[in-house]
Amino acid sequence: MLTVLLVLAAAIVALLGYAATRPPAFRIERATRIAAGIPTVGALIDNFHEWKKWSPWEALDPQLQRTYSGAEAGTGAVYEWSGNDKAGAGRMEITQMRATDAHGVIAIKLDFFKPFQASNTAEFVLTATDAGGTDLQWSMSGERPFMFRLIGVFMNFDKMVGGDFEKGLASLKRLAEQAPR
Secondary structure (H helix, E strand, O other): OHHHHHHHHHHHHHHHHHHHHOOOEEEEEEEEEEOOOHHHHHHHHOOHHHHHHOOOOHHHOOOOEEEEEEOOOOOOEEEEEEOOOOOOEEEEEEEEEEEOOOEEEEEEEEEEEEOOOEEEEEEEEEEEOOOOOEEEEEEEEEEOOHHHHHHHOOOOHHHHHHHHHHHHHHHHHHHHHHOOO
16 A cells, blocks of 8 residues: 555656646647738737637637727727636737738737636737738747646647637638628
């Protein structure tokens, strides 16, 4: 019995030690090419009212409560949500909106309140293609406290959240490409 307890304790210590060596920060990133210009694509991202049409998380709770404040779109626009256990609660604020015909950046301060607390940065980088379309890169980055590093030993956050990014990018692509030109 003592041997089993010692082996179990050693396994727990090894697991905690391994988790402690995991990177303290994360970055999840996905990209797509859209056959629509930067102004069309950017308008679907920098106006939080448009997110209902393409965000992969909007359908998690049919009763989701949304609050919009600040600017209507672009820098200073704020979106807060509160929903069921799947949707959670949080707040996004566009902290940077720069766009030209050739390049654009939309940066968002993203705060989660439940089911867990975290502060991250989301960023959309838009680059014009030679064919008049847009290469769109969507990323999220932030710090990973020890508990998230420990959970990350068992769960692949890049695959989980990256899958949501892929769904959102596919919806955004479809929507932008169907927009009148």
